[in-house]
Amino acid sequence: MTTTTADSRTATDWVARARAVGLTLRPEVAERDRTGELATAAFDLLRESGLSAALVPVEFGGGGATHTELGAALRELGRHDAATAVAFAMHTHLVATQVWRHHSGQDASALFGKVAAGAILVSTGAADWVGSSGRAVRVDGGYRVHARKGPASGCEAGTVLVTSFRWDEAPGGAQALHCAVPLGAPGVRIEQTWNTLGLRASGSHTVVLEDVFVPDAAISLARPADIWPPLLNVVIGAALPLVLAAYLGIADNAVEVATGLVRGRVEPHTVQLAGEMTNAHTTAADLIAAMFTASENLRFAATDAYAARTLSRKTVAADKLVQTVRLAIETVGGVGYSRECPLEMHYRDIHGVHFHPLPRAKQLRFTGRVALGGGPLG
Template identity: 40%
Template structure:
């Protein structure tokens, strides 16, 4: 496949999704129908290598696919991006000689949907894991489970107080059909309303010892996050860049009707500068990831996170300028910009929010640990 063919595929699917996208959004309803179509197209196993049963798409191709899909249904694109970054991380681990193949094969065999809880957990995680015979009993509340209404496996973590190692975090996959998993159906948000990013509650859920893939100290930055950040942010911010591109397309057409207004070209020019900045930032992230051939490091994670902030801020600015350039008519919901602007604001909350990114990047630049002890 090529990026061009993936963009064409996304445009074809997006044309179908666009018909009902606004209704899903108005109803706070998850995009079940879109997920069925994407499963038929083997999008969820898209990045899984062909030898494991997937389509073998590259990270760059998936970024291009999500960016184009976001123009027609941002919620679908974002929910899929949250799944795809977990697949990317598993593929990167596998290609680096670490465990990852088993998860990739599971995804391909059943076109499984993976659900991430990592954004809210970050380095501290939450909840309480208690040792029991053969494993752990986990109690935790995990917000922002994007795609969970159709989810199969949560890729999650939980804090544990280890007498021998001190405060620690366990990382493990967890079937969302496990006894004790509850879906709180509480996703009533400003934007990205159809992502199904509800809170998950784990009540006395059993996690076998062999399911734990990583145990690390709670709090300090861990090398695993150098991989996660680098693969995740290009995929996620590709979605938001697509949102800004959609808003700009609407604004250009509306601005043409106001060509006689001497101020309008300035507003469109401001919008174009903001959009270009977002595009440059996301393109640079994709290049730094280099189709998963990158060497993980704190310095690279810092570079990715800085670009994430630049992209997120300029996506919002581009959408705001698209609204302004459209005139009063753009304020009406029927114009489409209002929704895109609300969706754009969600970008700032993905790791790391701006001030935390500034701190992270500043500490790395100073030769310090990325986070304070």
């Protein structure tokens, strides 16, 4: 859906497009939750709708959506199909990081071109983080790499693995080598390892790389492996608002289901629980909106202080999202505990929010060190 604004620019209603995709996927969500099967066809719909390239600037063949607009689309998708929304958020946050680089005067045209042509990006960043993982061995013209990368959400539908490898034998000390590897490259395979409490259909399996050749030209960044890199400040600011938006969609639907089931009831305890649920939901939504505002449409200053504040908001918002769904179940009573009610699935799915970087204990140490004038790593 598109509309024409007063200055003759065409604006795309990305939320309407996400809703259309979500409504198409929704009838099979419960069955995929049971089987754990990723909706690979969903990514075809996301390509066809333009959502997979929505963040790519128009001049590079994309939709030119803002960070906030894409967040709203992920929130809408999360209302209908949480597993797909969270897996798709992994792709979008990688694109968002490249948009930040573009706004900062760095060349992101190669990746933009791939995404505009239909590539789906798969992230391994949460597993790699500062030190990276796997083993890179220097050979003529590049590296031979060996690694297990997981969880890698949406990998069965992906085309490009955005990852890093540890090169322990690098001159001057261990390095993390950042690169993109085609998921169809020789030596790359997917191992079905994702068997979890929630988000069962996110396809977050393990990508195994066995003696895969990565040419020098594919290395986008080589950095000291165990020192906090400014790149991760960028990733935190680009990624976390989008990821949290997908989870906010889960909470949105939980509130909608709960209020629909108890509408008109006047028992004091039900009214009070509904009020507590609303408070938690409002707090989470406001914190996530603040994250998008602070991102300045991917033009934020990628400082340690900015990352620390974003991570603080993430932890508090995550707690409030989980609390929202718990209170939704408590508000409706025993029916919310039944697998016949979508609240049961929402409660399992929403807990995934805690495991995105950084988990509470690590975030508190990160933010505390920065607040006291130290670096993120102690």
